[in-house]
Amino acid sequence: MTRSALEAETRAATARPPGVAGPSAAPKRSQRRSGRWTAVALFLLPALVLFTLLVLAPIVVAGYTSVFKWNGFGGLPTNFIGLDNFERMLKDKVFLGDLKNGLILIILSMVVQLPLALGIALLLNQRFRGRAVFRLLFFAPYVLSEVIAGVLFTMIFSGSRGLGGKIADFLGLGGAGLLGDPKIVLYTLFFVITWKYFGFHMILYLAGRQNIPNELIESAMIDGASPWQTFRHVTLPLLGPTIRISVFLSVIGTIQLFDMVWVFTKGGPIHASETMAVTMFDYGFRRAEVGYATAISVAMFVISFVFAIAYQRFVMRRDLEGAVTGMRDQR
């Protein structure tokens, strides 16, 4: 309790002769409450100042900049163009391509990457010799920085000289196309993303699986459930919260995907593997069209934000009880 709250308490106590109850009880409570709010405000102040400066203010500045045509030079933007930047975005083939690429990557993650991570997590939950080594191996790619992974795979998939290129050549797939063919490159990128991130989701699932008491599995077995039935009706439902958060992280991560793409393909060839963040960077830092780049960043923000809110509201509702939703129930 802070000093002002203490003082308020003392003042309230001295103003009232001991033993006298009644009307003065009400002011006491409200004074105490306001003292508590002061304390809360004081404790929150540093965090609030930082949050305002580093998060809220940039949002406002970005929103402001996004309605100007501005090359970034000469103080503040002056050429107000309303929503033209956003209109342009909706006609911009590259931006629409980004949306499509993002959607493909998200769907592939849901259909391939996460089930793969779940499968391996369940396998690695079995007792067998060298289990820890396998866990380490599968998790290792996640520890690498995105840039290092990107550089590594440009070499592996380079033309027909890298290892990946050679293997593809051997299989008759044409190694040079892995990065050089606009129709294929997105899937090559997805392969690398999966390699990099499935270990992270695997660890999430593994931790989730270990939280499920073995008694439940055992009793299902005793009741005569097949392994598939056990998985379908016991393990999977109990992994629900983990799966929901893993899907959430995966989608948000895909919307913001930048470093890996920038290092790995620069978004090319001909924008075939470009993401919104890459387009934003290209316009902001290479084309000096800061206004338009900011409009793209605002679009990214809105997409992430709407998705995050909707997902938490509707999908993760039960998991987040008391954190984001359901405040009312606690009062």
Place this chain on the structure above:
Amino acid sequence: MTAYTPMPRRAFLGALGAGATMLGLGACSSGSSGSGDPNAAQTIEWWHIANTPPMLPVWQQLADAYTAAHPNVKFNITPIENEAFKAKMTTETQSGHAPHLFHTWGGGVLKQQVDAGLVKDITGDVAGTVSGISPAAMDAYLIDGKTYALPNDIGMVGFWYNKALFSKAGISKPPATWAELLDDVRKLKGAGVVPIAIAGQAKWPEMYYWTYLAMRMVGTDGLKKAFTDKKFDSPELIQAGKHLKELADLQPFQNGFLAAPYDQPTGQAATMGNAQAAMELMGQWAPSVEKEQSGKGIGADLDFFPFPAVDGGKGKATDMMGGGGGFAVGKDAPPATVDFLKFLLQPENIKKGIATGAILPVVKGTDDAVSDADAKKVVAQVEKSTSFHLYPDQAWPPSVGQALNDSVSQLVAGAMTPEAVAKALTEAAQNA
């Protein structure tokens, strides 16, 4: 799995990269000295891009020599690698500051800096020095007839070719016309040689082809006029795109060229340096990058020919596209800065740089300092040049320059028609 932090915060921060950067810019600043007395104590902030030898010690040596002669002038030198320099300059200038003396390639970026009031007009101060500099080298640094920077290096883009591979395909002399070039490409392909190495991921090497074809079709002034008129859809310029498509249709490039960078072990320079392609269209730095990326390069097999003439075009084979580097003076620069810039360009000083082979002569009477055989070939062509165009992605504002690189890259990949390129360029120019 009960306690975790949901992460909308990341969504905020990630999406707002641009906005946050912009706020952060206010923090950087460089000191300025207001006094106009060249004899007062002063420190010159100097940003250049020679972050490695051989030029790094040369600039340092010249700064030391100047300090020895003028003990009141000190230097604070920041050498920055090429790409990092561009990014750092962007943030610095967007915050309303410029270093006292800084590297520039001239053209559109310099113009933006001039328009923002960050660069000093040095027309009057350097008139004497300018008269000794070749007009082609000065071109990029003149904006509305005023001088904003002085060059210290000039070069040009042309075809670097592998003589051994050319003779393997039965070609005895380099092509003089576009039709001959296309013929040679067919011959090289017939002999099982990859005719051209190109960097489709970097895009700008592809842009060189379009620019030269455009210059050959409408002439150097015609291309400059197309930009000032914001009109790239003349039949001649569309024809330039069609010529490039003729070349691309022959599939003359190395396997997987769309994903090839320029100066990486998997890139254009390495392909050329490993003798896996017969030619590349590149600037005066090509031989050194080929060596660096491939280990040894192709040595004496390497030769140089200018971009051939195009039948029916107004331009000449001696019209050159290229660029170099120069130094501009920031608006808050201390008074000795301009004098130091002139000092750098005195023949006996700049020759020290030329002798290293890292820069080519801009000052008349310094050609004899060129020692490298490949550099001599470029200098010989530069001397024959009848007109000059700076690389368009430098000459024009970045929004137009990058639109050019992007559309040409799509043209080469077959994803855009010559007409669509003309339209995209016109729109970009009108929007700039």
